[in-house]
Amino acid sequence: xxxxxxxxxxxxxxxxxxxxxxxxxxxIVGAVDPAPDKAGRDLGELCGLGRLGVPIxxxxxxxxxxxxxxxxxxxxxxxxxxxxxxxxELAAAGLDIVSxxxxxxxxxxxxxxxxxxxxxxCARHGATCLSTGVNPGFLMDFLPLVLSGxxxxxxxxxxxxxxxxxxxxxxxxxxxxxxxxxxxxxxxKAEGTLRHVGLTESMHLIAxxxxxxxxxxxxxxxxVMASRRITSGYTPIEPxxxxxVEQIGRACIGRREVxxxxxxxxxxxxxxxDRIEIAGDPPIHSTIAGGVNGDTATCAxxxxxxxxxxxxEPGLKTMADLPPPAWMP
Amino acid sequence: xxxxxxxxxxxxxxxxxxxxxxxxxxxIVGAVDPAPDKAGRDLGELCGLGRLGVPIxxxxxxxxxxxxxxxxxxxxxxxxxxxxxxxxELAAAGLDIVSxxxxxxxxxxxxxxxxxxxxxxCARHGATCLSTGVNPGFLMDFLPLVLSGxxxxxxxxxxxxxxxxxxxxxxxxxxxxxxxxxxxxxxxKAEGTLRHVGLTESMHLIAxxxxxxxxxxxxxxxxVMASRRITSGYTPIEPxxxxxVEQIGRACIGRREVxxxxxxxxxxxxxxxDRIEIAGDPPIHSTIAGGVNGDTATCAxxxxxxxxxxxxEPGLKTMADLPPPAWMP
Numbered sequence: 001x002x003x004x005x006x007x008x009x010x011x012x013x014x015x016x017x018x019x020x021x022x023x024x025x026x027x028i029v030g031a032v033d034p035a036p037d038k039a040g041r042d043l044g045e046l047c048g049l050g051r052l053g054v055p056i057x058x059x060x061x062x063x064x065x066x067x068x069x070x071x072x073x074x075x076x077x078x079x080x081x082x083x084x085x086x087x088x089e090l091a092a093a094g095l096d097i098v099s100x101x102x103x104x105x106x107x108x109x110x111x112x113x114x115x116x117x118x119x120x121x122c123a124r125h126g127a128t129c130l131s132t133g134v135n136p137g138f139l140m141d142f143l144p145l146v147l148s149g150x151x152x153x154x155x156x157x158x159x160x161x162x163x164x165x166x167x168x169x170x171x172x173x174x175x176x177x178x179x180x181x182x183x184x185x186x187x188x189k190a191e192g193t194l195r196h197v198g199l200t201e202s203m204h205l206i207a208x209x210x211x212x213x214x215x216x217x218x219x220x221x222x223x224v225m226a227s228r229r230i231t232s233g234y235t236p237i238e239p240x241x242x243x244x245v246e247q248i249g250r251a252c253i254g255r256r257e258v259x260x261x262x263x264x265x266x267x268x269x270x271x272x273x274d275r276i277e278i279a280g281d282p283p284i285h286s287t288i289a290g291g292v293n294g295d296t297a298t299c300a301x302x303x304x305x306x307x308x309x310x311x312x313e314p315g316l317k318t319m320a321d322l323p324p325p326a327w328m329p
Numbered sequence: 330x331x332x333x334x335x336x337x338x339x340x341x342x343x344x345x346x347x348x349x350x351x352x353x354x355x356x357i358v359g360a361v362d363p364a365p366d367k368a369g370r371d372l373g374e375l376c377g378l379g380r381l382g383v384p385i386x387x388x389x390x391x392x393x394x395x396x397x398x399x400x401x402x403x404x405x406x407x408x409x410x411x412x413x414x415x416x417x418e419l420a421a422a423g424l425d426i427v428s429x430x431x432x433x434x435x436x437x438x439x440x441x442x443x444x445x446x447x448x449x450x451c452a453r454h455g456a457t458c459l460s461t462g463v464n465p466g467f468l469m470d471f472l473p474l475v476l477s478g479x480x481x482x483x484x485x486x487x488x489x490x491x492x493x494x495x496x497x498x499x500x501x502x503x504x505x506x507x508x509x510x511x512x513x514x515x516x517x518k519a520e521g522t523l524r525h526v527g528l529t530e531s532m533h534l535i536a537x538x539x540x541x542x543x544x545x546x547x548x549x550x551x552x553v554m555a556s557r558r559i560t561s562g563y564t565p566i567e568p569x570x571x572x573x574v575e576q577i578g579r580a581c582i583g584r585r586e587v588x589x590x591x592x593x594x595x596x597x598x599x600x601x602x603d604r605i606e607i608a609g610d611p612p613i614h615s616t617i618a619g620g621v622n623g624d625t626a627t628c629a630x631x632x633x634x635x636x637x638x639x640x641x642e643p644g645l646k647t648m649a650d651l652p653p654p655a656w657m658p
Binding site: 280 | 477538615616617618
């Protein structure tokens, strides 16, 4: 049995705990969250699982003293700066780490010094750390890399993740700006709350694994504008208002564009899909019809990665460094 | 530079050598083939690359004495029984091995004693051995496993590889029985020449990695019959004659069918595609439109696997044990 410590029990952490509770090979031994409305409570009760007898501790030290877990599932923040000390503390406490921190998926190009520091701390303590998720971590980086495994040459990789947000949770529809006026959209964009974190990290992971020395990576973020009245979402959207967001990442080698990642989520989008196109020999045109449900998939891939992380040599790893996660009952 | 020895220079080996010659990180140092029309010749001249100064040796010992290669690319036979001593000889000569032997892709269930013997020989000599290819090795086993990495539960996996053989080489069209009468098809089937080798190995690899204890795996092989006159292939096919082959593998746990692999190649097939359907949470419906060109892909994945094989600990490995191959220029 693998002894699991949940670090961070926000919405993602709670879902993860529900999923972990269903896995035969995992035993949830403890949780950590300093929030006053969580610390001291029972994890199962917080997650709607009924009482599990698993306490939520206010800090890692007391949790690990009590439970001696093998692996921490770290679902706290998106920022590399902020996750750094959390990773170091967990590594020092003798834990391997699987995280959902978007900027930790591939920090070697954006913040090489910080990446080296985290890697060195993990190595010093004999801990392995991997950050993953559906995106970044799978659909727009790992899966295109896997598909390139059958290519004799690769000229360019284009990935599209397109989602009809009508069927998604209200907070998700709000997060992508559905129903905002153009001015409101611009303000939210300036605040940074509309941005999907991880597109640049995905580009860097692809480029590093393919040996591409990219000279420029850029991201753009724009509203998807409603051209007709849309009533399929949580609120009616009038023509000329935003119904969602389109974020595009582009990476170039000199003047040659080699990676394009397009993430588009909008209420009323006619079709959801995840598409990978590799211009190469052979060319690859792969489509996942309906797309992959992100909430489920992120929690699943974290759990499915645990075995490979536990078996790995120490250090800060990427999805390309380890045997692929696969479902294990 | 990685020093490569080509062992077996039949059609696949020759194509592989042409592909390897185009890779910057590889240096072809030698080749082995005992066939009287090959041994003693220059590999480049045999492969249509012009003189490379790379001799084809009649045996491994003399080749390795002369060239001190790091890795052998083994493209000789499909049979585990026959590949065994070749692998052991290469391992004893200090070489890591990437093979295209279909039965070696996952021999642990079909021939566990033989698999253990090969694994032990590799471990004894510090050699790593991997067998791979487009199928088995990727499309019908590794790729569905990778996709299951985002699943919280998996009930069943179905893979379809459907190919319009009209555009393929004449030997391929002949191999799948296109243009045979039903009686001729039955005779060829009985001789075993129509069979795609590896479907059972793919099922075993999937089941092992997913922790499924299958109780039964079966394969069926039947002709695809022409219902109209087909003129798109190398020879006209009349109604009632075979235009190709359909081979289906099924794996069950008790009475529950958990894996279905359908391989169908026929002249006049309306569409080529590779499709993976995972019944699970989330469900996955993935299609590679047009399918993946098998000749190119098999050679590419062999070359793309070399780095992971060289970095691995010794032993007989499967695709699920190593970081995924990805294209490297």
